[in-house]
Amino acid sequence: MGAQVIQFFLADPQGWKKPTEHPQAAALKASGLTIHIHSPYVFNVATLNNRIRIPSRKLLAQHAEAAGADRSEGADRAWRVTSTHHDDPEIGYDNWRKTFCPGGRRRRVPRRS
Numbered sequence: 001m002g003a004q005v006i007q008f009f010l011a012d013p014q015g016w017k018k019p020t021e022h023p024q025a026a027a028l029k030a031s032g033l034t035i036h037i038h039s040p041y042v043f044n045v046a047t048l049n050n051r052i053r054i055p056s057r058k059l060l061a062q063h064a065e066a067a068g069a070d071r072s073e074g075a076d077r078a079w080r081v082t083s084t085h086h087d088d089p090e091i092g093y094d095n096w097r098k099t100f101c102p103g104g105r106r107r108r109v110p111r112r113s
Contacts (some may be wrong), residue, residue, distance in 0.1 A: 006034070008066070009038050016059060018062050019063050029080060037063060044058075045060060053095055
């Protein structure tokens, strides 16, 4: 088919379990394909609901670590702010930012000249 990129899950897309190595990890690493790991649908690091956000952060870190072990470009899709949960988009963005900037510190992004 001539594919250059592949994306897949390392765990049940509807579950909260720690990811495991893909059964064909060695072949995938040697294939030269760009690999993207899709995080499970239940993850949401932006929600105001602590019972979802806190485990999502922990498992997102585990999926990102496993993605690196599989030579992946990273874990995709782990956040959303929805009106059905009455989440404030500003707070959701701040929750998402805290996932990647622990301790609440803002990181300055250098401007390109």
